[in-house]
Amino acid sequence: MSGNRGPLDEDGITDTEVLTDTRVADAGPVTSTARKSAPKLLTLQQASATARSLARNWLQRIDSTMKNVELLGWESPELSTFVSKKPAKPDDAYSAWTNSPVLIFINYELAPRRPDHMDVWLIAVLRHEAFHIEWFKGDPTETPPRPKGHPQTFLLGLEHEKNTYQRTARWLEGGDATKLFETHVQKPIPVAARNEIKRIAAQQRAGCRGLEAALKQVMTLPSAAREDAAFAMFGFSSALSQDLKTAMKQLYNEP
């Protein structure tokens, strides 16, 4: 269960600011030289096509055990079962979604229009989703051993999402993203890409904090009301059954 954008907060991996803000230089005033050296923005169509063409390779590089994971675009009809494709506010859109150990949906239309941000966006989005998938595989070494499968309740799903934001932030800050970039794109990593890693890591931290606050709030409710509240916070599609047990099954495509 995942989106890179929490329904509760301002987090998420989007690149909307490139549309509103020149951000020509990562530091210092905008000079005419800086303006000239600003990367030419891709059209939305070019950006999403580029992201689509690069995603498969990045997933493999991030985690070679993800060979059998299928990548589908946001236009796939299967997605509407789980999450509304048109969020109330455009910037509430998810960058990606997975609720299956073998499938990730990617919202390629949110791919950055700055070519020098493209690889970092894919690395971050796919790392986050691959962490979910890894979790779905279970962990017999945990105490008590964690069985294979999804979080069993929406409340546990909320907790899992919070942890995934935190894990992704740590991973991004830990240097692995830079290493991947330098191995497969360019060494040394350009400043723009390095800053983009930092920016997305900060967003993931914010996502984690947002969910932490939400969880805290949920826990103040009587225990019988928590599951409904967690469900509401995820902002799932209204196509999902209002019966929470059925909704859990629907969400994970279980019979």
Ligand SMILES: [Zn+2]
């Ligand atoms: Zn997630």
